Amino acid sequence: MSLSQRDLFLAMRARLLATSSKFAPETIDTEGQDVNLFLNLVAGAGEELSLESSLFDLGHYLATVATAGDEAAERLVSDLTGAQVQRFRENAAVVQLRLDRANTFAISLPASYPVNTEDGVTFRTLDEVSWSQDDTDSKFVKAICESTGPVGNVDKDTITQINVEGDNTISVNNPTVASGGRDLETIPELLARARDWYINASKGTLSAIEYGAKQTPGVVSATAREFTRPVPAYDNAMPFFRVRMSIGDVSGQAGVALVDDTKATLREWRGAGVPVLLVGSLVNEVKVKWVGLVAKQNYVLATLTSELSAKMIAFSGTLGPDIPIERADLFAIAKSVEGFDGVPKDTLVEPADDVEPPAGYTNRIRAKDVSFS
Numbered sequence: 407m408s409l410s411q412r413d414l415f416l417a418m419r420a421r422l423l424a425t426s427s428k429f430a431p432e433t434i435d436t437e438g439q440d441v442n443l444f445l446n447l448v449a450g451a452g453e454e455l456s457l458e459s460s461l462f463d464l465g466h467y468l469a470t471v472a473t474a475g476d477e478a479a480e481r482l483v484s485d486l487t488g489a490q491v492q493r494f495r496e497n498a499a500v501v502q503l504r505l506d507r508a509n510t511f512a513i514s515l516p517a518s519y520p521v522n523t524e525d526g527v528t529f530r531t532l533d534e535v536s537w538s539q540d541d542t543d544s545k546f547v548k549a550i551c552e553s554t555g556p557v558g559n560v561d562k563d564t565i566t567q568i569n570v571e572g573d574n575t576i577s578v579n580n581p582t583v584a585s586g587g588r589d590l591e592t593i594p595e596l597l598a599r600a601r602d603w604y605i606n607a608s609k610g611t612l613s614a615i616e617y618g619a620k621q622t623p624g625v626v627s628a629t630a631r632e633f634t635r636p637v638p639a640y641d642n643a644m645p646f647f648r649v650r651m652s653i654g655d656v657s658g659q660a661g662v663a664l665v666d667d668t669k670a671t672l673r674e675w676r677g678a679g680v681p682v683l684l685v686g687s688l689v690n691e692v693k694v695k696w697v698g699l700v701a702k703q704n705y706v707l708a709t710l711t712s713e714l715s716a717k718m719i720a721f722s723g724t725l726g727p728d729i730p731i732e733r734a735d736l737f738a739i740a741k742s743v744e745g746f747d748g749v750p751k752d753t754l755v756e757p758a759d760d761v762e763p764p765a766g767y768t769n770r771i772r773a774k775d776v777s778f779s
Contacts, residue, residue, distance in 0.1 A: 612630045
């Protein structure tokens, strides 16, 4: 376990007071005093060295854990983190529904009422929905998919099927995407999360808040940015007491229901008094076009381009909200495919520049957006 700057400062303070009468406690504790500055400087350097040493040891430990079976790896990670990191199980997507009607008599729909997409993905409401006499207002309710996994991450305006006996005027829709559905967490993903937990155990920092958001079932990516204002003494970027965060699921997007779940999680991770403005990410589809790629002798070009396409899609799937796709990344991926007869700069026609997503969006490369000629 690494030692914090505060731990080291207090240890050196105690040693100094025990071995010398030259400094009074109030002098040591006063900011700006030479002895206070010196002890904080040494303690800060010690904290960094302690963390690096601990991470080195942790890396060796996790490498050993990775060779164990799934059950053993889960148990070892739980022991390492004091049961703070547990393997994520399959998770069902959640969504906010809007229900409308034209009739005016009183009616109620019980919790767990089924609604569907046209292609048969079923969600069930989590609460009762009621209209009183003469009430025709829209009602909003959270719902969860009957099936776990990404199958429930459906687009907005696709949950439109409902059958209510006694009132055929009731309609349903999802104004935002359903999100948060995921498969069982892989062991490499679990180990990466255990390492992140160790680094961010102090909480309150940007990376710790991002980690905290990803403890919400279904959230796999998060990007936090501080609001700043131009103050010369802070290189024109003084923190302005609030944080903006975008989150996404395995598809790179997040609806209102998943955002609400994440807000509840972040109460244990954000700094006291510092609001986190949470945004559900949307997908920014990036088109990629290669021209003039040539296969070496004994290689099949179609096989090489298929591998390149799969690698680019997988790469984009690792990106969180607000993270760019750089042309250099795409060239590096192309050069990693064995069999191309070079990858000249003029072979990548699109994108023409690095792709910075709009604020709150997640870059994704889809198979339909990749072309070769």
